[in-house]
Amino acid sequence: MKKFRTVVSIIIMVIAGIMGFFVGSALNEGLNGAILFSLIAGIACVIYTIDNREQ
Numbered sequence: 001m002k003k004f005r006t007v008v009s010i011i012i013m014v015i016a017g018i019m020g021f022f023v024g025s026a027l028n029e030g031l032n033g034a035i036l037f038s039l040i041a042g043i044a045c046v047i048y049t050i051d052n053r054e055q
Contacts, residue, residue, distance in 0.1 A: 001054065002054075005049060009042070009045035009046075009049070012041050012045060013038045013041045013042050013045065014038075015041075016037040016038050016040065016041035017034045017035075017037055017038040017041075018034070019037055020033040020034040020035070020036055020037025020038060021033055021034040023037070024036070
């Protein structure tokens with residue numbers, strides 16, 4: 001189950017990066033948008049994992 005969470009987190013960050021690239025491209029800042037969206041998604045995944053630890 002731990003590997004599944006890791007894989008899903010990486011997939012979410014990649015999708016957020018792609019979305020951020022296109023949103024940022026509309027504002028002429030494609031790379032910055034990709035970095036920002038990936039960072040936000042990564043932090044959200046870390047918080048979710050910390051909150052839902054299996055014991």
